[in-house]
Amino acid sequence: MYKPYDQLHNQFKPMIFHIIKKLDIHRNRQEFYQIGCIALWEASLRYEEDKGEFKSFAYSYIIGRMKTELSKERKLKEKLYRLASYSTQKGMTEDDYTLIVTRSVIDDLSTNLTPHQMKWIKAFCYQGKTPSEIAEDEGVSSSAVKGWRRDTLSKLRRLNRKDLL
Structure with a gap:
């Protein structure tokens, strides 16, 4: 399946916003929109027609990328929180x-x-x-x-x- 990215983007833009809403993302919405766009582009490159419908593939690819990013952010926040707690306990x-x-x-x-x-x-x-x-x-x-x-x-x-x- 080959479509120019502009067409693909216009077709799947509502899906990207739907995923952002579904994952309850309020901060960094623009960043997550960009992650969704990049994931859509990567999905279009990796899609194999005999594996199923592109729409389903793109959805799972985009939501997977966004969940990965949310997980990275959460881990970093936890690490910084533990570090801040430790530092205040030790009088740093x-x-x-x-x-x-x-x-x-x-x-x-x-x-x-x-x-x-x-x-x-x-x-x-x-x-x-x-x-x-x-x-x-x-x-x-x-x-x-x-x-x-x-x-x-x-x-x-x-x-x-x-x-x-």
């Missing part, structure tokens, strides 16, 4: 809390970054080191560290577009 300052959240976010990135990229991001974010200082510590050239930085930032931008942070 706001700077301590910010550092822990930053470290938590950076540690979560480790599955998406190479070991060299993680070395750069940790040295830069935790210790504020320059590429020259990192290069000296790691025994590599400064241009190699700048390459790690370039690749890391590029990858983070791509991941951010996909919804990592």
